[in-house]
Amino acid sequence: CVDDLIVYRLAEDEFLICLNASNAPKDIAWMRAHVGSHQVEVLDECAAWAQLALQGPLAEQILALVTSTPLAAIKRFGFVFGEVAGVAGCLISRTGYTGSPGFELYLPAASAEKVARALLAAGKPHGLVPAGLGARDSLRLEANYPLYGHEISERISPIQAGLGWTVKFAKPEFIGREALHRQAQGGPSSSVVLFSLDDRRIARQGAVVFSGETPVGEVLSGTQSPVLGKPIGTALVAAGHAASASLTVDIRGNRIPLRVSVEPFVK
Known part of the structure; x- marks a missing residue:
């Protein structure tokens, strides 16, 4: 993966791309390098725009207090332009x-x-x-949302990360199609799993996952779940071991049983 991003189609020939801030220079350079002979201009608008995320069960009710834009009509991953708190031209997107x-x-x-x-x-x-990145990280892990540099990266594909639904093989040729198709057909050599620990210790990125005495993977993300009241995380585990009931993770020399979950902890 180059990055995990959202593309908003503003017009027939105009798109707004929301990418990870730390990846912006790399992403923009990658897109410009692949323009080729297409009549496409890639503009860096990062300094001109800001994003604010309003999240939670009362988000719509609160946002309605500072905008007259009809919010109920905005579908998931849909967006409209409107005025918010007296600021015109805001893009309001039902995403998070x-x-x-x-x-x-x-x-x-x-x-x-x-x-x-x-x-x-x-x-x-x-x-x-206000909520910071620590709160966001626990929320996105409880919902099993990937974070670039952890569950997806230049070495972990969408197929491995369980994001096959984002790869549309029915589309015409695209970069990486052949490699991803082979992986989807034959099965990846490893896959990302969601887990919890019945322990107070948190498994941090890089901790080794074992099946018996055999190393079979590594932790990608780990944090404390306020909802579950225990540590949760994700790991990249070798094929054939993702559903194993005997996985453990090494935390400072201690092997802690790892409970794989096939469903998000919060839906």
Whole structure:
């Protein structure tokens, strides 16, 4: 994978791409390198735009307090343009990275603080508080959402990560199609699994996963789940071991039983 991103089609020949901020230079360079003879211009608008994510069961109710844009009509992964907290031209998208209902707002960077403060003020009576990356990471793991550099990367494909639904083999030729098709048909050599631990210790990225005395994988992400009250994480495990009931993970010299889950912990 080059990155995990969302593409918004603004017009017949215009797209807005939301990518991981840390990957922006790499992603933009990659796209420009693959333009070829196509009449395509790739513009770097990262400094001009900001994104605010309003997430949770009351997100729509709170957002409605600062916008007159009809929100109920926006479908999942759909978007509209509207005014938010007096700022015109905001892209309002029913998307998120938490496993909860919510919206992501794309707006001029110069107006981001104004809109953020308006949202916090409107949402304060409803319990709205700012959330950092630690909170986001526990939420996305509970929902089994991948993070680039962990569950997907230049060495972990969408097929391995359980994201085969994002790869459309019925489409015309695309970069990586042949390799991904071989992997989908023959089965990947390893796959990403979601797990929990009945222990207080957290399995961090890089911890070795064992089947008996044989190393069969490594932890990709690990954190404490506030919902479950115990550690959770993901691991890349060799084919044939992903469904094993005898997996353990080495945490500072201790082998802790690893419980694989085939379903997200939070839906």
